């Protein structure tokens with residue numbers, strides 16, 4: 169998977185299109201067969217119009233046979249392309265999700281999560297539309313090609329005239345396409361900005377209701393502006409296509425007139441002129457389908473670019489296996505000479521942590537303190553294997569945790585991070601389901617949540633809780649998981665005094681009693697005596713303080 173973009177997921181040697189090549193080829197062949205039957209049918213109609221004296225039964229049989237062949241070919245092409253298109257999209261969605269899950273956390277943070285949703289919904293939908301409509305557009309194009317070949321057989325001079333008009337029409341469409349795609353690109357960038365504003369509607373609902381000026385900023389400054397920019401770009405692109413489409417249509421009827429004039433000038437038989445008019449009028453529908461596909465293709469190309477950007481942003485998955493057994497923690501974990509710097513943004517020097525050394529001994533309670541922005545959370549992400557050190561080593565019982573073992577190493581930790589996500593399902597463990605539910609229910613009682621919610625079949629009945637209660641529920645998840653190392657990032661910060669005391673004086677010692685190693689980020693100096701050691705982060709560096 170390394171260095172694979174999503175385009176190569178679609179088109180590469182092991183790509184989705186390649187894997188569905190048989191079905192797609194069969195769809196194409198069925199479409200071409202349907203087109204051949206259509207053209208043969210047109211030739212028959214033309215012959216019947218100009219030489220009506222042939223045997224009736226033969227004519228009826230030929231019409232029926234060709235009509236059935238056309239129907240079978242088109243139905244087969246349509247059914248196959250529909251199924252293949254849907255299968256490709258289903259697999260593309262799964263591949264993108266797997267790729268995002270396998271991406272290093274910092275790559276995901278750099279990409280910005282608000283940009284994920286439009287790609288996974290809007291752009292993937294657009295690419296799916298492309299996959300679905302492409303085969304039928306190929307069928308329409310093959311009807312056009314078949315008609316032109318028949319026309320060339322009837323009269324090459326008139327066919328040259330038709331081909332020149334088609335070339336002019338395509339050149340017009342290309343002119344429109346090049347200009348429209350710039351507008352589609354601009355509209356798509358505005359879609360990202362608009363999606364960010366949609367999120368603010370939900371995430372900032374309270375602040376927006378309390379502040380008229382913020383509401384105005386969001387509505388007029390962001391939503392209205394981006395919506396207007398998108399509408400303007402789409403209208404401009406639509407106008408360009410409409411102009412070239414209508415010009416092509418006018419050109420087409422001019423062509424029919426020209427064919428009549430040329431046929432009379434060159435004194436061609438009426439069957440030839442009739443065949444041309446019949447074919448030109450019939451293939452107009454297919455030609456419109458091909459030309460109508462172009463704006464859609466331009467939009468899908470922009471969407472494919474976004475899907476591809478997402479794919480290549482996450483094209484270096486962590487090489488760790490998701491299968492490996494978590495290693496035991498025998499003695500301790502160490503960071504040695506570890507350094508990590510964020511990417512510089514807008515000319516501001518990036519925050520750099522380390523180089524620093526840290527020892528975490530099995531069974532100890534380690535507190536990490538320090539000012540806001542000192543690097544405590546960054547240190548936790550390095551310690552838990554969420555970030556890969558840019559320099560230095562992460563050691564488990566003296567052995568280096570390499571890329572291959574990082575995912576297994578991470579399974580040593582049960583975290584309650586400051587920006588935790590509250591899952592509705594309890595984590596899967598080795599315990600039988602009934603035992604797991606009973607343990608979680610006991611934890612809910614201990615954390616004062618049993619009157620608010622319950623556990624049934626591994627699911628919590630609700631997560632509609634206050635901020636402090638949500639944090640307690642996150643603790644229930646960590647207890648249910650009960651991994652060797654538990655990590656709490658400022659857990660007690662929004663607990664009431666009674667629960668804060670219980671956290672430090674009751675829960676932490678009890679967890680240690682059960683054999684857990686504890687890493688706690690804390691500003692609560694009153695409880696520092698609970699810790700075996702307190703480390704202080706300052707500007708990305710560590711110092712050890714004496715504990716009373």
Ligand SMILES: Nc1ncnc2c1ncn2[C@@H]1O[C@H](COP(=O)(O)OP(=O)(O)OP(=O)(O)O)[C@@H](O)[C@H]1O
Pocket residue numbers: 277510511519538539540541542543544545546547705
């Ligand atoms: N994803 C990120 N990209 C760039 N810089 C970041 C990112 N996350 C954190 N930083 C920067 O790294 C520095 C340390 O952040 P960190 O969250 O580790 O601090 P902290 O000590 O946990 O702070 P707090 O006590 O406020 O939670 C900060 O200056 C912050 O701006």
